[in-house]
Amino acid sequence: MxxxxxxxxxxxxxxxxxxxxxxxxxxxxxxxxxxxxxxxxxxxxxxxxxxxxxxxxxxxxxxxxxxxxxxxxxxxxxxxxxxxxxxxxxxxxxxxxxxxxxxxxxxxxxxxxxxxxxQPPRPAEPVQELIRRGESDRLEFKSSARWNLHTKARDERIELVIAKAVSGFLNSDGGTLLIGVNDAGDVIGLANDFTVVKSPDADRFELWLRDYLATALGQTAAGQVVIDFTPVTVDGADTYVCRVTCPASPRPVFLRPGKGGAVSELWVRIGNSTRQLKVDEAVDYVMHRWPLGVGRTLSAQLRAAARGSGTAA
Structure with missing residues (x-):
């Protein structure tokens, strides 16, 4: 051998x-x-x-x-x-x-x-601590979700801003939206928003918010967010600040800004603001952020573009 x-x-x-x-x-x-x-x-x-x-x-x-x-x-x-x-x-x-x-x-x-x-969920940071830190790429303040403080009435444009902020966080690295806090960090509360829901309480407000996000962003995207409320006192009256915690979405989230087949939009968080991407920018962003779902996403984007131009998808 x-x-x-x-x-x-x-x-x-x-x-x-x-x-x-x-x-x-x-x-x-x-x-x-x-x-x-x-x-x-x-x-x-x-x-x-x-x-x-x-x-x-x-x-x-x-x-x-x-x-x-x-x-x-x-x-x-x-x-x-x-x-x-x-x-x-x-x-x-x-x-x-x-x-x-x-x-x-x-x-x-x-x-x-x-x-x-x-993994257990991370403990929520106190709202007062978030307010003290100020707005950033992961944190945004909104005075209200439905009530226009200038016209003193419900405003659909205010509601749409909330959907844009949530979709921007979902399409980026996640973040937290505080409703009832103005840009300066002053607590406004939800008293005004409570006047335009069926029952002026936090439960009814959360129900409306989830339904609205499901309509604007889709059921899957709306199911990703976590909503909770922190009791606060404003001008001697008890009210709440609403916290919407948004994780980074595993797939792109498109915003449907209106009814009747409106063109879907892709919003992302850039710095401390939320921006809409044009079609070519959106395709490039999706390809780099969600490379495993490029085919499906591009197909959806092309269908949206086709609807916008009046062409059958």
């Missing part, structure tokens, strides 16, 4: 594994390959893990150590599968690399999905 580097260079067929897999042979070349591949693949696993954390930011909290370990397991699994498929493969073959990336992506996706369900 031929010997090489102290190991058997060949084995008779009867000594192969009962599972049909060839017995792994080690030698100097194998040790060198492992020594070179190990740190390289560890670096690749770390970078993939960091990319996953960046893509999932605002949706689920993942630590660097967790994503790196999951990525290492994924890389190892992909390399193992590649070796079982082709015993002559090496750590640098295209098949092994693609399998390693594919398995790693699948494991990270499953881990993130489980973590998103099991």
């Amino acid at each position: 031929i010997m090489r580097n102290g190991y058997e260079a060949a084995r008779p067929p009867e000594e192969r594994s009962r599972l049909g897999c060839p017995i792994v042979e080690f030698g100097q070349d194998s040790v060198i390959a492992i020594a070179v591949a190990l740190p390289v693949w560890l670096l690749v696993a770390y970078l993939i893990g960091q990319l996953a954390r960046w893509l999932l930011r605002g949706r689920v909290s993942l630590s660097t150590s967790s994503t790196t370990v999951i990525a290492v397991l994924g890389v190892s699994g992909g390399m193992l599968i590649g070796g079982l498929i082709d015993s002559a493969s090496n750590p640098w073959s295209l098949r092994v690399v693609l399998l390693a990336v594919l398995v790693t992506t699948a494991l990270l996706a499953m881990f993130a999905a489980v973590a998103a369900r099991l």
Whole structure:
């Protein structure tokens, strides 16, 4: 029997594994390959893990150590599968690399999905502390949701501004909308808004707000937001400030600003303001932010553009 580097260079067929897999042979070349591949693949696993954390930011909290370990397991699994498929493969073959990336992506996706369900919600920051911080890319104040303080009447344009702010947060990195606080940070409360709901209380106001967001943004988008109320006192009267907490949406949220087939709009948060993107800007933004749903999103955008031009979708 031929010997090489102290190991058997060949084995008779009867000594192969009962599972049909060839017995792994080690030698100097194998040790060198492992020594070179190990740190390289560890670096690749770390970078993939960091990319996953960046893509999932605002949706689920993942630590660097967790994503790196999951990525290492994924890389190892992909390399193992590649070796079982082709015993002559090496750590640098295209098949092994693609399998390693594919398995790693699948494991990270499953881990993130489980973590998103099991992680407890983050404790809400006190409203007074939010007001003290002032408006930012993640925080916006609105004096009211329905009542125009200048005309002293209900105003649909005020309602639309609320929908735009919520959709902007959903399409960006998430954020919080405080209703009942003016731009200067002064607490106004919801007393005026309560006058234009069927029953002047927080429950009826929340019901209206959820129904309105479902109409303007869709049921799925409206279901993502969390609404709660903080009791406050304004001019000696008890009222509330409404907090609308918006996570980063896993898919684009389009605003339907009116009835009768109005063209859908894409709003995003840019700095401390909410901006509407033009069609070409919206397509580019969606392609970069939600790369896995590009086809479906572009189709929806084209249909919206077609409706706007009077063409049948």
